[in-house]
Amino acid sequence: MEQRFKGKAVIVTGAASGIGRGVAERFAQEGANVVLADIEAAKLQTVSAGLDAERTLVQRCDTGDHTQVQALVRAAVERFGRLDVMVNNAGVASEGKAGDVALDDWDQTIRVDLTGVFYGCRAALPELLKTRGCIVNTASVSGLGADWAMCAYNAAKGGVVNLTRAIALDYGGQGVRCNAVCPSLTRTGMTEDMLADAELVAKFMERLPLGRVAEPADIAAVVAFLASEDARFINGVNLPVDGGVTASNGQPPGG
Template identity: 75%
Template sequence: MHLFGNKTVIVTGAASGIGRGVAERFSSEGANVVLCDLDEDKLERVAATLPPDRTLARRCDVADDAQVQALVQAAVQHFGGLDVIVNNAGIAPEGTVEQLSIDDWHRTLNTDLTGVFHGCRAAMPHLIKSQGCIVNTASVSGLGGDWNTAAYNAAKGGVVNLTRAIALDYGSRGVRCNAVCPSLTRTGMTEDMLKDGELVQQFMQRLPLGRVAEPADIAGVVAFLASKDARFVNGVNLPVDGGVTASNGQPPM
């Protein structure tokens, strides 16, 4: 049985990592999937692995409202409607408030937070019509800060509370809004970090499940939140973190 047969889902940041895993999961569940990313080559390679009659790929910068509006319109025109948007695109430059350039600060906020706003805003009229839902990719860094990532922390904290605001404002109109909050996940963004054995060991001390998340681990939770099984789940920022947020911060004994 296909959970999302005849449903249309937009996934931003779909060319790699969590976004690719989410797109593949929805496609395997029968959905029409609209893939969005800035990296056109990778995007086309992902699209080529999915059923052509149920896949649409579009280059889109989520920081540009006009491009996001055009993306949503393309999805609706091609597939006849919209049921789910997964706002996943993001970047994570390192740096404290002294180290970050002004350009990096604005680029991170524009992509990771304003990009989510653009997606929700453009999709909302269609989601109201379909009684659909939104799933945002936040982070454990939005629930509690991480060292040396001030812009990312601020953006993901904004996504957490934007998710709650949308849930409050649109739940009565039939649109649910939730977010997943992953911890360390194996993606292109974390590739260099995962090559540092000492750093990985430090992460393992904080990860009760004892391993890094894979994109499929996050994708399964996104699919649940978008499904009818989660029909009474609204305004939740769900840690998908292997138990990281279960800790009070003290080291293992």
């Protein structure tokens, strides 16, 4: 595989599983020094076991805690001497309409999915300004158009979409690009229960032109592209990686 990130340092939050794990593995395959961050420390060790120890740093981090995120960035720079790419991927999901979502679920979802991304951007920016590096956030198609009965998640991911644009505007002139990927249904631990529901999956397939669920590697490939020099003139984009879901106007298939 092409070594586009050889000698560069990359932080990936939420790296213990799912999309984050796929992203971390992709950057490692392309030669990067990778910092694996997650609140699930034991799972991080499992991921790191498959990577080059000399090019890997494991750091437990609650991305909803600004002091821990600052410590994460410091640890990355202390170990690898620089920071080139910040991937803000850690996230949680919750269900509920505005009238009945549990307030604790709302607070937790906004804290991790939106405030945590802000903390990651804020902590990384001083180092990225030195290297003219970039940020890639994990938003969602749920941030481009809402899901039924997922009020908090929709709001958080919508915030990530516009935060991505704001950072692109404010720091692009100083050499720091900021983009986001917006996945649709992806095979991760978070979607395990959904994918076990054959009727629900069938409904998804009606709206998914490519006819399959995304794999973490599908999203990781796009994250790596956005972080690479191949995307050097892409800034402030929230890119759907959704198999064509957002190509539809909502009309049912057929006819």
